[in-house]
Amino acid sequence: MPIAATVGVIAQQGERAGEWIADLSALLRVAGLLGLLLVFGVYGFLSWWFTRYAVTDTELRIRSGLLFRRTAHIRLDRLQAVDVTRPLLARLAGVATLRLDVIGTEAKDELAYLSEKEAVALRAELLARAAGFAPEEAVSLGQAPERELLRVRPRDLVMSLVLSLGFWAALVAGLTAPVLVFWFSSSPWVTLAVLLPVAGGLWKGTAGRFLADYDWTVAESPDGLRLDHGLLDRAHETVPPGRVQSVRIVEPLLWRRRDWVRVELAVAGSKNGLLVPVASRAAAHDVIARVLPGVDLAALMFSPSPRAAARWVVPVWWKGYALAISPEVFAARHGRVCRRTDIVPHAKVQSVRLTQGPWERARGVADLHVDTGANGTVTARLRGAEEAAALLAAEAVRSRTSRASARPDRWMT
DSSP states (O other): OHHHHHHHHHHHTHHHHHHHHHHSOHHHHHHHHHHHHHHHHHHHHHHHHTOEEEEOSSEEEEEEOSSSOEEEEEEGGGEEEEEEEEOHHHHHHTEEEEEEEETTOSSOEEEEEEEHHHHHHHHHHHHHHHTTOOHHHHHHHOSOOOEEEEEOOHHHHHHHHHTOHHHHHHHHHHHHHHHHHHHHHOOHHHHHHHHHHHHHHHHHHTHHHHHHHTTOEEEEETTEEEEEEOSSSEEEEEEOGGGEEEEEEEEEGGGGGGTEEEEEEEETTOOOOEEEEEEEHHHHHHHHHHHSTTOOGGGOOOEEOOHHHHHHHSTTGGGGOEEEEOSSEEEEEEOSSEEEEEEEEGGGEEEEEEEOOHHHHHHTEEEEEEEETTSOEEEEEEEEHHHHHHHHHHHHHHHHHHHHHOOOSSTTO
16 A cells, blocks of 8 residues: 555656655655665565464455455355465565465455465365365365476577567567657657556566566376466466366467467466467377367367358458367367467357358358357357358257266366
8 A cells, every 4th residue: 555655646746756856865865765665664564464364164264454454255165276476575585475266256365475385285275175175184185296297498488489479579669669759759758658668568578478487387286287487486376177168279470380389278267378388289289188188189170261252251361260179179260370279168168159240141151159158259250151050059059968967167076
C-alpha cells in the first residue's frame, strides 16, 4: 500500500515532484530516499509478521494484511496447482512463496514468505491432502519423487530468441521509434513516454524471456508435471495433466529448419500456459504424451481446407488451415509464417458450433468451433459445408462418450 501510494503520487505529480526534488540539497535527497526505504521495509516486515496460516481437514486458511485484514479460505479439493516461487532477494534470504491455483478463481492466492524447507513441506502436504490422503498420512508422505523428462539448454534458448521474428521486430521498433518521436516532437518528455513502453516490450521479449525460461526443466511425478525455471527468480510450478484442456504446438518460421517447436497449454483455472519454451519435435512429443496419454501426434493425418472454395474466401493464407481427428483428439492447424496446431482431447470438449459468414455460404464452406473448459476455442476453418455438418454431429457424440470413460481429474489417481 505505501509503495503503491508513493508511486501514484509521483506519477500524478511528475513535474512538481521533479521541482521538489531539485530544490532539496543532496543530503536531504539521500535522507529522504533512506527514509522511504526504511518505511517500505518496516511495512513489508510487519505485513509478513502478521501473516498466519492454518491447514484443516478441508481447507487452507490464510490471514494477512497490516492495515486491512484479509482472510482466505482455500478448499483443498479445489486446488488446481501449488507452486513455489523464489525471487532473487528471497533466495538470498532463504525464503520462498507458495502460489495456489484454485479452480474457479482468476488470481492466485499467495503465502509469503516461508523458509524454503517449510514451503516445500507445506506444498507436499497440500498436494497429498488434495489427492485424498488422510491428514496424518499427508504430513508424513513428504515430497513425491520425480523423473526428469526434458531440460532446455541455455544455448538453445538464446538461439530460439535470436531466430524469433518478434525479437527483430521489437529491436527495430526500440531503435527507431524514439528517434522518430523526438524528430517530430522535439520533446524529451514525449520521447521518454514512448521509449519506456517500447523498452519494456523489448526487455520482455528478449532478456526477460531468457531470465524467466533459463534452465527450463520438465519432470514427471505422481502429482503431475513439474516445471522448474528461472535465472534470477526461480519458479517451481505443477501441471496436473488431468486438468489440461488443450495443447498448442507453435512452429515459428525460422525454427522449422532446426525442427524446433514451443508447447503451450490451456489449463482450467490456471495461468500456467507454457510447457516447453523450445525443444526438438521428438522431445516435445514425448513430453506431450505425458499430458495426453495414448495420443500419437506423429500419426495424425491433417487434411487441408478444400482448395477450390477456400482460396476465394482467404487468399494465400488458406493453405495454412488443416484438420485432423483421431479417436482421442480433435486437432486444428492454422498459420503459414508461424504455424500453430491446437489439440483438444474429445473428453475436454464442452460444446461444438458451426458458423458461416455470407461469403463462406456463397463458397460452400463453414468454420467448426470446439469450445473447451479453459474458456478457449479451437477452430477448424474453411471446411466444406457438408463435411462441417457431419463433423459437428460426430464430435458431439465423441465428446459425450469420451467424458463417460475419462479418468478423474484428481492428482495421484
